[in-house]
Amino acid sequence: MSPLEHALAALIPVTIYILLRRRRLPSKTILSVVCFGSVFPDLVDKPVSYANLTPWGRVFMHSLPFAIPVVLLVLVYALMTNRLHLGAGFSVGYLLHLFGDWHTRLLNGDIPPDLFWPLTSVPTHPGPAHWWGPDNVNIIWWSIFSLTILGIVAIRMGVDVSSQMNRSSSWDCLQITNTDII
Numbered sequence: 001m002s003p004l005e006h007a008l009a010a011l012i013p014v015t016i017y018i019l020l021r022r023r024r025l026p027s028k029t030i031l032s033v034v035c036f037g038s039v040f041p042d043l044v045d046k047p048v049s050y051a052n053l054t055p056w057g058r059v060f061m062h063s064l065p066f067a068i069p070v071v072l073l074v075l076v077y078a079l080m081t082n083r084l085h086l087g088a089g090f091s092v093g094y095l096l097h098l099f100g101d102w103h104t105r106l107l108n109g110d111i112p113p114d115l116f117w118p119l120t121s122v123p124t125h126p127g128p129a130h131w132w133g134p135d136n137v138n139i140i141w142w143s144i145f146s147l148t149i150l151g152i153v154a155i156r157m158g159v160d161v162s163s164q165m166n167r168s169s170s171w172d173c174l175q176i177t178n179t180d181i182i
């Protein structure tokens, strides 16, 4: 599936779910997080594969030994910062991406070894992605786009983690002050 198809395959069910459950349209924040989660494996793995660091563009962040810890880390952080819905949105987008890439084989009961790389070896595949090529997405532009998006998200996450830490330390100070008063 192409990045656009992945984004739509995640955004449509999430939007329908929120409409049915909350009777309102999803916020821009949740849509952005779901969209990012839904293309995250391709943002990382296509450039990494193009740089010949992995066998092809559907392993590493596309593989469960890496995907599960990433999803758990995001969910724990979201839970600790009272934003579980955002963590869940990212995780749903991410996991739907893995299913989307392998849906034909998975629905036939065939589990691709790529999902367990590097615990399993994978067959040789041509190029980083099927949508990569002269008449399709240019992998160099995609890599530049990926690095830009990942860089912006990394900075945004760094700012978020630091503001959450400041918030929790000022809360600790407040509690100590209150205890002193009592």
Ligand SMILES: [Zn+2]
Residues within 6 Å of the ligand: 041, 042, 058, 062, 097, 101
């Ligand atoms: Zn993919």
